[in-house]
Amino acid sequence: MDDIVKPGHNAALTHTAKADRDHHLHPWEHLGSWKKGERFMITHADGIYLHDADGRKLIDGPAGMWAVQIGYGRKEMADAIAEQVMSLPYASPWTVTTSPAAELAEKVASLAPAPLSTVMFTTGGSTAVDTAIRTMHFLNNRLGRPEKKKVIAREKGYHGSTYLAASVTGKERDKSWFDFEDRLVHFLPDVNPYTRPEGMTEAQWCDEKVADLERAIAEIGPDRIGAFIAEPILCSGGVIIPPEGYHRRTLEICRKHDVLYISDEVVTAFGRLGHWFASEDVFGIVPDMITCAKGLTSGYLPLGACIISDRVMERMTGDDHDVLFPNGYTYSAHPVSCAAALKNIEIMERERLLDHVRVVTPRFQDRLIALGKSPIIGDARGMGLLGCLEGLTDGRDTPLSVQRTLGERLDEACEARGLIVRPLINMCVFSPPLIISDDEIDRMFDILEEAVGEVETDFT
Structure with missing residues (x-):
């Protein structure tokens, strides 16, 4: 639905359909067929x-x-959004705060694995991943480790469309004509158990995939690797579920080498696997950062978040309590989006x-x-x-x-x-x-x- 032009779905070419065809560049558009057909x-x-x-x-x-x-058509979501629009549609996150933003930060922190208790709101999943990577950069600069910046990611992983997030995305067919920061990232081979050699057990496959990470750290050097980013399930890569024990073992390796573990839960958070977050409740790990979006508002309005552990925040601050963290967006903690997220969580809890x-x-x-x-x-x-x-x-x-x-x-x-x-x-x-x-x-x-x-x- 999202990336294929489907000609002939409407009997007549309405003005709206023509406007879409002539002027609207959709995500992942096939440029060869753009303007030649129409989406339903x-x-x-x-x-x-x-x-x-x-x-x-x-x-x-x-x-x-x-x-x-x-689901769609939730009147109480529309009412909560409208009420917030009428009372306060926007406020600059640089200079003030709002009740929806403060209440949502507290709520998200209470749902996330402890001790991840600091929430930075972003515009969506891509900017949440950008924030996580920039946080790692900031931390290692603060610690006097400017070379410890490389990100280890996985083939088939998807992390977003901004420059940093796209650079650590491992879907090779999404990387045809754009530029990427190749110096930033090292990709591990496909973790999908379906691709394992004939005769290899899933446990043996897990051993091999864990060894991929160990080899990468040994080859690159732990003093150059700042983070490992991983979706609990590689969703856009084809709902790839790593072998049992993989997440726990890779986290242990990251801890050993002081490599931050970023769990990209843009898809798996907020109920998709029956838990608020999958990292701890499903896969038994407590990462250093969690990124989320999508289900945070059930898609009713754009909003993302990077949730940061107390340990990372304390190390970033150090002895200098006036240190500036220059990251954020015009629409960070947007009060209307935060009000929608609060109502969304309320509905999920009540039902x-x-x-x-x-x-x-x-x-x-x-x-x-x-x-x-x-x-x-x-x-x-x-x-x-x-x-x-x-x-x-x-x-x-x-x-x-x-x-x-x-x-x-x-x-x-x-x-x-x-x-x-x-x-x-x-x-x-x-x-x-x-x-x-x-x-x-x-x-x-x-x-x-x-x-x-x-x-x-x-x-x-």
């Missing part, structure tokens, strides 16, 4: 459903962009959405794994309300055009039946709103099963 236009939404200009009602499989936890996710997850994952029996599906994987179907194509030998065709055909077959998924080359991923019911899960996977069956005829 969403007019309104409710619950887990999107409605388009042709009158179709579609399940929003990706929850927008991994974001709309509480016990985290409990709901844990209750419906077995049904979701059982239906997902069952699709792996198809001859065109190489891997069906997921956790919580995250899922991915990876087509049975060999990325090293199968032409990219063929891989894309499989993903696009699954996307089209699902859409025709009333389900939006997100095609990623030979994969389709989905992460529906957390409010999804058992019946809606069954409807979603019934559509996926029919779509896979249809596409089988093209590839078998």
Whole structure:
């Protein structure tokens, strides 16, 4: 939905559609087909459903962009946003504070793993990652270690679109024509257990992936490495779940070499795995920094955050309590966005959405794994309300055009039946709103099963 132009969805080219086609450059736009077709236009939404200009009602499989936890059409969210707009729509974070910002900082700190108790609000996930990396730079400059700046990241990891965040992103096909700060980053090989050699156990694979980090530190030198950044689950890379024990063991290595551990929870935080944050509750680690966004406001307004541990804050301050930390954005701690986040968290707590996710997850994952029996599906994987179907194509030998065709055909077959998924080359991923019911899960996977069956005829 987000990166493919779909011609011919509207019977008539309306003025709005023409304006979009002629003037609106979308994220990840295919420039060769820009202005030659039109995207189908969403007019309104409710619950887990999107409605388009042709009158179709579609399940929003990706929850927008991994974001709309509480679903669409929440009047109390609109009321909270409107009330804040009327009382105070903006205030400069440089000179004043606001009640929504202060209350949200306290709330987020109370939900995060202890001792991460300092929150810097940003405009979204990319700027949250930028803030985390700049914090590492600041810390090591303060400690007199100007060479300890390199970031270790992972292939298939996604961390954002700003210069720093994009530089530590490991999705190779996103890096075709832009420049990146190659001196800043070293990428570890793919951690996906699905790619391990035949005959290798997952435990052996974990040993090898942990060894990748140890080798990188030995080769580069721990005095040059400032941070390791890792998503608990590599979501945009295809819902890649590292082998059991990987996160804990890599954190131990980082601690040994005084390398900061940045957990990028832009997708996994705020309920996607049935917990406020996945780092500690799901994977058993307490990182030095956590980045988050998306589910923080359920996508109703832009907002991100970098949550920093007490240890990092104390080391940055040192003996100089007047030291300046020159990082921030015009819209940091925007009062309307913070009011939306507070209401979002209130709704999630009142409706016990985290409990709901844990209750419906077995049904979701059982239906997902069952699709792996198809001859065109190489891997069906997921956790919580995250899922991915990876087509049975060999990325090293199968032409990219063929891989894309499989993903696009699954996307089209699902859409025709009333389900939006997100095609990623030979994969389709989905992460529906957390409010999804058992019946809606069954409807979603019934559509996926029919779509896979249809596409089988093209590839078998």
